[in-house]
Amino acid sequence: MTDPVLIEVTRNGQVESRHCGMVAISDANGGLVAGIGDFARPVFPRSAVKALQALPLVASGLAEKLGLGAPEIALACASHSGEPAHVTTAQGMLARVGRDENCLECGAHWPMNQDAMRAMARRGETPHAGHNNCSGKHAGFVCLACAAGHDPAGYIDPDHPVQQQVRAALVRMTDTPHEPVNRGIDGCSIPTYAVPLESLARAFARFGSGERMPADYAQAARVIRNAVAQAPFMVAGTGRFDTRVMERFCDRVFMKTGAEGVYCATIPERGLGIAVKCADGTTRASEAIMARILSALLARDDDERAFLDDLAHAPLTNWNTITVGALRPADALNDALARIS
Amino acid sequence: MTDPVLIEVTRNGQVESRHCGMVAISDANGGLVAGIGDFARPVFPRSAVKALQALPLVASGLAEKLGLGAPEIALACASHSGEPAHVTTAQGMLARVGRDENCLECGAHWPMNQDAMRAMARRGETPHAGHNNCSGKHAGFVCLACAAGHDPAGYIDPDHPVQQQVRAALVRMTDTPHEPVNRGIDGCSIPTYAVPLESLARAFARFGSGERMPADYAQAARVIRNAVAQAPFMVAGTGRFDTRVMERFCDRVFMKTGAEGVYCATIPERGLGIAVKCADGTTRASEAIMARILSALLARDDDERAFLDDLAHAPLTNWNTITVGALRPADALNDALARIS
Numbered sequence: 001m002t003d004p005v006l007i008e009v010t011r012n013g014q015v016e017s018r019h020c021g022m023v024a025i026s027d028a029n030g031g032l033v034a035g036i037g038d039f040a041r042p043v044f045p046r047s048a049v050k051a052l053q054a055l056p057l058v059a060s061g062l063a064e065k066l067g068l069g070a071p072e073i074a075l076a077c078a079s080h081s082g083e084p085a086h087v088t089t090a091q092g093m094l095a096r097v098g099r100d101e102n103c104l105e106c107g108a109h110w111p112m113n114q115d116a117m118r119a120m121a122r123r124g125e126t127p128h129a130g131h132n133n134c135s136g137k138h139a140g141f142v143c144l145a146c147a148a149g150h151d152p153a154g155y156i157d158p159d160h161p162v163q164q165q166v167r168a169a170l171v172r173m174t175d176t177p178h179e180p181v182n183r184g185i186d187g188c189s190i191p192t193y194a195v196p197l198e199s200l201a202r203a204f205a206r207f208g209s210g211e212r213m214p215a216d217y218a219q220a221a222r223v224i225r226n227a228v229a230q231a232p233f234m235v236a237g238t239g240r241f242d243t244r245v246m247e248r249f250c251d252r253v254f255m256k257t258g259a260e261g262v263y264c265a266t267i268p269e270r271g272l273g274i275a276v277k278c279a280d281g282t283t284r285a286s287e288a289i290m291a292r293i294l295s296a297l298l299a300r301d302d303d304e305r306a307f308l309d310d311l312a313h314a315p316l317t318n319w320n321t322i323t324v325g326a327l328r329p330a331d332a333l334n335d336a337l338a339r340i341s
Numbered sequence: 342m343t344d345p346v347l348i349e350v351t352r353n354g355q356v357e358s359r360h361c362g363m364v365a366i367s368d369a370n371g372g373l374v375a376g377i378g379d380f381a382r383p384v385f386p387r388s389a390v391k392a393l394q395a396l397p398l399v400a401s402g403l404a405e406k407l408g409l410g411a412p413e414i415a416l417a418c419a420s421h422s423g424e425p426a427h428v429t430t431a432q433g434m435l436a437r438v439g440r441d442e443n444c445l446e447c448g449a450h451w452p453m454n455q456d457a458m459r460a461m462a463r464r465g466e467t468p469h470a471g472h473n474n475c476s477g478k479h480a481g482f483v484c485l486a487c488a489a490g491h492d493p494a495g496y497i498d499p500d501h502p503v504q505q506q507v508r509a510a511l512v513r514m515t516d517t518p519h520e521p522v523n524r525g526i527d528g529c530s531i532p533t534y535a536v537p538l539e540s541l542a543r544a545f546a547r548f549g550s551g552e553r554m555p556a557d558y559a560q561a562a563r564v565i566r567n568a569v570a571q572a573p574f575m576v577a578g579t580g581r582f583d584t585r586v587m588e589r590f591c592d593r594v595f596m597k598t599g600a601e602g603v604y605c606a607t608i609p610e611r612g613l614g615i616a617v618k619c620a621d622g623t624t625r626a627s628e629a630i631m632a633r634i635l636s637a638l639l640a641r642d643d644d645e646r647a648f649l650d651d652l653a654h655a656p657l658t659n660w661n662t663i664t665v666g667a668l669r670p671a672d673a674l675n676d677a678l679a680r681i682s
Binding site: 003004017075109110118132261278279282318319325 | 357360662
């Protein structure tokens with residue numbers, strides 16, 4: 001079974017490549033506003049649920065107790081580019097509990113931001129776990145463990161108190177079992193659980209509206225959304241899609257990309273949650289799909305629509321900076337969105 | 342219309358992502374041995390036809406006249422990783438006609454090989470056109486122009502004598518018109534022409550067998566295949582798929598990857614050509630598809646089969662080098678191949 005084509009990649013006007021995918025758009029009660037493809041199929045949400053994974057840290061009051069502000073809370077939800085401000089902010093979080101990057105269990109990789117990577121290479125440096133795009137989430141886990149009096153060692157293990165709390169939050173928000181049978185290991189070594197796309201959309205409708213969730217989670221969700229709206233650079237980085245869109249729309253949208261073509265978002269003013277999976281796992285397509293959805297559901301005027309439509313029709317340029325093609329939303333996506341509004 | 346799923350990406354045994362695609366396997370007469378998906382659909386072959394684009398340089402006798410050996414001819418067919426040996430070989434080709442990298446019109450980019458890139462950054466260097474993965478092909482074009490007495494300036498233009506000869510070779514090998522209507526601009530700024538996948542498969546059956554092509558092209562194809570078999574590092578680079586497979590199988594297979602998920606190959610001992618397009622443009626999938634096809638058509642014993650099957654089932658590892666999943670060929674691919682042999 002294949003999902004419908006949602007994004008076409010053109011070269012000189014001819015379709016060169018095609019991205020299939022699934023979309024679910026839901027309210028907090030699970031009322032589907034739109035569903036494309038096999039939206040009941042479980043997908044590993046990967047980093048797209050980092051904001052839900054940050055709920056225990058904030059809802060417990062420990063983030064406030066540790067004095068974590070907007071940059072730190074945004075970084076706890078981030079897949080950041082490893083730019084200096086990301087790394088020092090993660091280190092600052094760890095310092096609040098007397099730790100440093102050596103206690104992070106996410107593994108090390110060079111910064112995703114190419115300029116940051118080459119600047120490090122020029123200085124003769126090598127990366128540590130603080131440069132891992134997940135270091136903010138992991139620093140949040142370490143903060144949660146230490147502030148609650150747990151030994152943080154092994155905090156990536158499914159049975160560690162930290163992961164138990166994180167799993168409980170995911171179960172509560174998605175109304176979906178998170179068990180060994182639907183568990184995988186994420187890129188940063190924490191558990192990731194496959195969940196139907198429509199459940200993710202509903203969870204993010206709750207995250208954006210505060211409806212159908214416990215009061216402490218609803219308050220924490222508001223804090224997290226405000227933090228990211230105040231510090232959108234922290235959640236991604238220079239030139240990144242999440243950062244650009246939230247810099248423009250502030251708290252009118254919360255969105256988060258995940259590996260393998262997953263995207264989750266919420267539009268609080270409409271009470272809607274959005275979950276996208278590009279079936280082949282390609283980020284260029286999940287971003288274009290999300291941009292097209294936001295153009296339909298979030299934009300209030302022509303300027304806002306043009307901003308988002310430009311992202312949905314991202315140009316392809318070559319090494320001589322010649323525009324040689326572009327992405328474009330396909331009929332299945334456009335038609336499904338035309339039926340909403 | 343969507344093509345069948347050919348590669349599944351699993352995490353903890355569950356399918357996380359799916360790659361659709363098309364395959365054509367043909368003999369030199371166009372007799373299809375296998376066809377999967379919409380194999381009559383035109384695709385931009387991109388870099389997968391670099392070996393065909395090198396035919397004029399070799400068939401004209403100018404490569405020999407300039408003293409270009411196996412490394413240089415292999416590099417003329419390459420999408421190389423920008424490692425030092427690639428760059429100096431390209432510069433050596435240009436020196437034979439009294440030129441240097443400043444006459445290359447492909448644009449500059451950092452080496453694809455991450456270690457090579459960071460070594461440059463450490464030395465405070467910035468990339469020039471010689472580091473472009475297409476610099477060998479472009480150096481070949483400059484050699485062709487200069488040795489034939491043409492001004493190389495503008496050699497990327499469709500109307501330049503070089504591109505006219507290259508286009509004539511592509512038309513002759515694919516039996517397909519190459520006109521402005523099916524023309525796009527490639528990443529390195531030369532023209533690329535959309536051609537039915539089955540025509541590409543037939544062209545590579547000819548390239549591997551010498552059948553159904555002019556004698557000078559057949560001789561040139563043999564020279565090019567031998568050059569790449571002798572210098573498989575030059576056609577790609579350290580750890581790259583093309584290099585690894587041809588290091589193992591030498592002249593028993595010629596293969597070449599292209600951007601946006603295209604792959605072309607020929608198995609001379611079977612007289613077959615193979616053309617693959619991963620519909621979404623992802624290289625991990627086009628490589629796994631090609632590995633699975635070669636396992637079915639090229640491997641002679643269990644060792645060879647295991648080598649190729651391992652590539653078709655490439656593991657996914659995370660930042661802690663934990664194996665978290667793998668690629669695997671899907672039923673549509675396995676079933677089609679089971680019907681051949």
